[in-house]
Amino acid sequence: MPPKVAKKGRVTDGPGTTICLNAHNIISWFRFPVLCSPEHDLWMVMKEALKSLNPFQAGSLAYGILKSKSCSQDVCLQAMCVLLQPLDCVLRSSAADCGPPGFLDELVSDPSVVENLMSKKASCVSLLCQCLIHLTELCEKDCLAVQVPYRAVLDSVVLILSLCLGHAIGLSAAGFHLGRSLIGSLRVERSALDAIGGLSRWPLRPEELTKTYNVLTAYLENPETDATVLKKAFQASVKWLQAWHTSDEHWAEGRTFLQGLCPVIMKRLCSPPGRCATLPWSSSPASQLLLKDKRMSDKF
Numbered sequence: 001m002p003p004k005v006a007k008k009g010r011v012t013d014g015p016g017t018t019i020c021l022n023a024h025n026i027i028s029w030f031r032f033p034v035l036c037s038p039e040h041d042l043w044m045v046m047k048e049a050l051k052s053l054n055p056f057q058a059g060s061l062a063y064g065i066l067k068s069k070s071c072s073q074d075v076c077l078q079a080m081c082v083l084l085q086p087l088d089c090v091l092r093s094s095a096a097d098c099g100p101p102g103f104l105d106e107l108v109s110d111p112s113v114v115e116n117l118m119s120k121k122a123s124c125v126s127l128l129c130q131c132l133i134h135l136t137e138l139c140e141k142d143c144l145a146v147q148v149p150y151r152a153v154l155d156s157v158v159l160i161l162s163l164c165l166g167h168a169i170g171l172s173a174a175g176f177h178l179g180r181s182l183i184g185s186l187r188v189e190r191s192a193l194d195a196i197g198g199l200s201r202w203p204l205r206p207e208e209l210t211k212t213y214n215v216l217t218a219y220l221e222n223p224e225t226d227a228t229v230l231k232k233a234f235q236a237s238v239k240w241l242q243a244w245h246t247s248d249e250h251w252a253e254g255r256t257f258l259q260g261l262c263p264v265i266m267k268r269l270c271s272p273p274g275r276c277a278t279l280p281w282s283s284s285p286a287s288q289l290l291l292k293d294k295r296m297s298d299k300f
Contacts, residue, residue: 043075050082051109055117055127058082058109063134066144076145081108083138084149086131087156089118093175094159094168115174121181125188128160132191139198150202154212157196161215164189165222189229193219197236200243206253212240213257220264230268237261 046065050058062079065071071079085107117123135153138144162168163182170176182188196212204212219225219233237257244254 043072046071046075047078050078055085055109055114056130059086059127059130059134063138066138066146067141071145073145078108080146080148083131083134084153085109085111085114086118086127087135087153087160089114090128090156090159090163090178091152093118093170093172093178118181119174119177124178124181125185128182129187129191132157132160132188132195136191136194136198139195139201148202150199151204151208154196154199154202154204154208157192157199158211158215160188160192161196161219164192165215165218167218186226186229189219189226190232193229193232193236197232197239200236200239209240209244209253209257213253213260216240217257217260217264220261220268 046061049061050065053061059082062083065079066076066083088107089111114127117127135157138148159168160182163170163179164185166179166183168179170179196216199212216233216237219229220237225233241254241258241261244257
């Protein structure tokens with residue numbers, strides 16, 4: 001039977017015995033199907049560990065749980081809350097009173113621990129990058145045990161990208177410090193653009209598409225955008241255009257985005273860094289399909 005969780009990231013395996021607890025150790029238990037059966041306390045240990053581990057370890061554990069096909073739904077729900085807590089913190093910091101509009105109904109661990117990490121630049125950048133990388137990888141999964149609040153997640157990722165550009169200002173003290181930590185952070189920008197590209201697979205409303213297109217356009221138009229970030233922005237744009245082209249539901253929003261994107265591409269092609277960054281666009285199936293589309297032929 002798996003050991004029982006004590007406190008501060010340690011577990012007990014009997015009287016007088018203490019074992020160091022970390023996400024890697026716990027995730028390794030998934031390799032033993034007998035431990036995943038309802039007769040064992042593995043899932044209870046998982047739930048307690050999500051509360052006891054530090055946010056970095058808890059985030060890694062939550063990601064491992066969400067990838068598991070044998071995990072119970074209540075544990076997956078708790079894992080999703082832990083994984084998305086940094087993004088929830090970003091939305092909460094954008095409010096004047098640091099309360100709503102967060103999107104998590106229940107916080108699994110002490111929110112002050114995450115808030116403390118988010119108040120310091122180094123830990124804020126590291127925690128957000130870890131969260132965004134895990135989110136990007138989960139976007140590639142066709143089926144998850146619990147539903148992702150994708151609209152709120154997209155709002156948070158768009159806000160992060162806007163803060164990195166300096167186009168958004170936190171209305172609270174926490175939001176002000178968050179903005180100072182994120183502005184110009186290439187690590188966060190690259191991770192957030194990967195995440196927003198992954199989010200193109202999820203169904204969204206027209207207003208959310210417009211916000212996404214606006215922030216991508218801002219990165220593509222900004223002459224100070226780093227070359228590596230510019231490449232990520234083009235890659236994300238290609239994914240959104242590919243998703244748009246496969247459906248007529250949001251034709252108007254996608255068409256507006258494309259019409260604004262084409263002049264940017266032409267301008268970027270005039271510089272060597274821009275040509276490298278626009279390669280994902282020019283060689284993508286989406287661009288070829290769109291260039292041949294009769295409905296857009298008058299624009300080319």
